[in-house]
Amino acid sequence: MAKRGRKPTVDVSDVACPNQRCGEHGQPGQGNIVANGTYQTQTGPARRLRCRSCGEAFCNRTGTVFYDLRTHEEKVLLAFKQLVKGMPLRGVADVLGTKLDTIRSWLTLGAAQSARVNQRLLQELRVSEVELDALWTFVKKKRLRQRATLWRAKRGWGSPSPGRGG
Amino acid sequence: MLAFEVAATEAALAEPLITRTEACLAPVSWPLWTSDGLEAYGTALLARHHVIQSFPRTGRRGRPRRPRLVAHPRLQYGQVVKQRDMRHRVIDVTQRVVFGAPPPEQLLTVYVERHNLSLRQENGRLRRKTLAFSKAVGGLRNQLTLYQAFYNLCRPHRGLRQRTLQSARGNTWRRWRLVTPAMAAGIANHVWSLRGLMTTRIFINH
Secondary structure: OOOOOOOOOOOOOOOOOOOOOOOOEEOOOOEEEEEEEEEEOOOOOEEEEEEEOOOOEEEOOOOOOOOOOOOOOHHHHHHHHHOOOOOHHHHHHHHOOHHHHHHHHHHHHHHHHHHHHHHHHHHHHEEOEOOOOOOOOEOOOHHHHHHHHHHHHOOOOOOOOOOOOO | OOOOOOOHHHHHHHHHHHHHHHHEEOOOOOOOEEEOOOHHHHHHHHHOOOEEEEEOOOOOOOOOOOOOOEEOOEEEEEEEEEEEOOOEEEEEEEEEEEEOOOHHHHHHOOOHHHHHHHHHHHOOOOOOOOOOOOOOOOHOOOOOHHHHHHHHHOOOOOHHOOEEEEEEEEEEEEEEEEEHHHHHHHOOOOOHHHHHHHOOOOOOOO
């Protein structure tokens, strides 16, 4: 049986229109956002919203990393937490029971969101000292090593060792 | 952690790293720059902050001196140069003022070197002697971008914590207030949660 009385009003005062062509884009509390139903996600019901100014329909996950993800939010957050605590991608995929490509795509989404936050917050800082330093690591070194070995062999600087990947 | 850059050599790293760092700073600020003994940082700083020094005509014979680039009077830059022995152990550290006149005792790279250790500890891709290294530059950039936001906003820094006094029922005891680098810089007023970081809507008007 349906509940009696008026439906609870949805608080949309902190939601802004994500449509860049809208005149009220990014301005919360203008009264242009109205609730427009719900839909089910793994995490629970998600609120569907609509902008009265431009007619754009969106949801409460638009603009976050969880938009268009089919996975439970806690699982995605757990993956991020493991990534920033030093676990490799394959380790996270093993622990959470997901595919490696899924974790990689979540990392791309998380990095894009982090870049937006960094860009917004890290500006016009007043700092007195800046320290610069370099950190050595390597990215896909095998091909470089292969090329170096071939280069050395071409000049007769020693034969390529068979046990070192080429 | 203001900025990072991924490059093949340290010389190729200096210019874009300084550009990215300066994009975060207030336009009128002239911080003291400190680095290791690599010349590329000094060259990049000079290329960005310089004035042209011209020489008056002497009236004597010969070609007049050509104008040259000199560092901006407000630019302060120094290097911390380490000397190592045959076993790569540090045996001496000397401070070298390159531009401006900063006090040599202020020239330090200890904080960034400690930060490098945190980076290696908390990023599987940067850990030494493991197979978790990056297989593509894009993956390394993504990981570092995520870690940069997490480090600045979500991860309390032990060296920045503040001592506060709390009292209840007539007893007073000391407690520590956790502070993140963003809070210390005045751009955040609380420790962000990872969920907060991932669900903050940023509207960038193009």
